[in-house]
Amino acid sequence: MKVKLRSLSSVRVVSNSANSVATQRWLTYLRLLGFGSALPILVLVLWQIAGYRGWIDTFFLPTPIAIWESLRGLVASGDMATHLWISINRAAAGFALGGSLGLIFGLLTGFSRKSELVLDPTVQMLRMIPHLAIAPLIILWFGFGETSKVLIIAKGAFFPLYVNTFLGIRRVDKKLFEVSRLLQFSRLQQIIQLVLPSALPNILMGLRLSLAVSWLGLVVAELIGSQSGVGFLINLAKQSSLTEQIFVGVIVFAIVGMIVDQFVRYLERRLLKWRDNYKG
Structure with missing residues (x-):
């Protein structure tokens, strides 16, 4: 009985560690996605502001x-x-x-x-x-x-x-x-x-x-x-x-x-x- 309990606990530890690794991997991907999308979003916002304020010619560079x-x-x-x-x-x-x-x-x-x-x-x-x-x-x-x-x-x-x-x-x-x-x-x-x-x-x-x-x-x-x-x-x-x-x-x-x-x-x-x- 003790052997079975130990084997079940070891399986749970392995599954929990695997889940934690997968979770950490997804969190890393989300962080990288957030960092990677920050610059394009900033460029788009500045581009829109520049067009709205008339700093650029919207005929050649539409907003x-x-x-x-x-x-x-x-x-x-x-x-x-x-x-x-x-x-x-x-x-x-x-x-x-x-x-x-x-x-x-x-x-x-x-x-x-x-x-x-x-x-x-x-x-x-x-x-x-x-x-x-x-x-x-x-x-x-x-x-x-x-x-x-x-x-x-x-x-x-x-x-x-x-x-x-x-x-x-x-x-x-x-x-x-x-x-x-x-x-x-x-x-x-x-x-x-x-x-x-x-x-x-x-x-x-x-x-x-x-x-x-x-x-x-x-x-x-x-x-x-x-x-x-x-x-x-x-x-x-x-x-x-x-x-x-x-x-x-x-x-x-x-x-x-x-x-x-x-x-x-x-x-x-x-x-x-x-x-x-x-x-x-």
């Missing part, structure tokens, strides 16, 4: 309240939801095409020295061509339709995943292969159980950068000859001199980009729990 009213109008009319959904679909299609090709080519050149010698010089040359330089050619070849926009986005999504996948594979410690030979791993076991887990941090970094560049490429694609999307709303607002609507488009791009980046960081925390990193 936060004016930007908020413009966002409310776009949301109420349904235009924001429609154009944002179109933009997200374009970015997803471009990323799916460019990112998957980047991953495949990165794996191919990473595992094969011959493939590296044949493909890598050409890929590195194409990587240095800016978005704005290649976009007019893509539009000339494929027109102003969805194909050209997806290809512009795919061009940007390809290279981060390609480079980081290639580097991740090539940076695997050679001593791990020696250990795998001692354990009599097959080639497939080496790839699945050794190479890919070791290269996963680099691959996830490539995924994060590829998604970011896809979202940036979307801006270029939609500002050049587009009839829909958030970039189109910005271009239309520029032609109509609606500065607050331009700010709305920029803020929407920033918020969606941040959400996507946070999702990839969440994946990194889940998939790389085995790493012992410096937390700051």
Whole structure:
């Protein structure tokens, strides 16, 4: 009976300590969130006061309240939801095409020295061509339709995943292969159980950068000859001199980009729990 009571008490102590650790972690997150939001709130308040007092020209720099009213109008009319959904679909299609090709080519050149010698010089040359330089050619070849926009986005999504996948594979410690030979791993076991887990941090970094560049490429694609999307709303607002609507488009791009980046960081925390990193 005493043994049972001791075991129950030990379980309670462990559960209480785990709950206290979780509580402390959430309190730390809330404190950091409070500290991190203090500066933006202060900037917004000063910005609003400056516009209200006439210290800044609200035509070129509209106040936060004016930007908020413009966002409310776009949301109420349904235009924001429609154009944002179109933009997200374009970015997803471009990323799916460019990112998957980047991953495949990165794996191919990473595992094969011959493939590296044949493909890598050409890929590195194409990587240095800016978005704005290649976009007019893509539009000339494929027109102003969805194909050209997806290809512009795919061009940007390809290279981060390609480079980081290639580097991740090539940076695997050679001593791990020696250990795998001692354990009599097959080639497939080496790839699945050794190479890919070791290269996963680099691959996830490539995924994060590829998604970011896809979202940036979307801006270029939609500002050049587009009839829909958030970039189109910005271009239309520029032609109509609606500065607050331009700010709305920029803020929407920033918020969606941040959400996507946070999702990839969440994946990194889940998939790389085995790493012992410096937390700051």
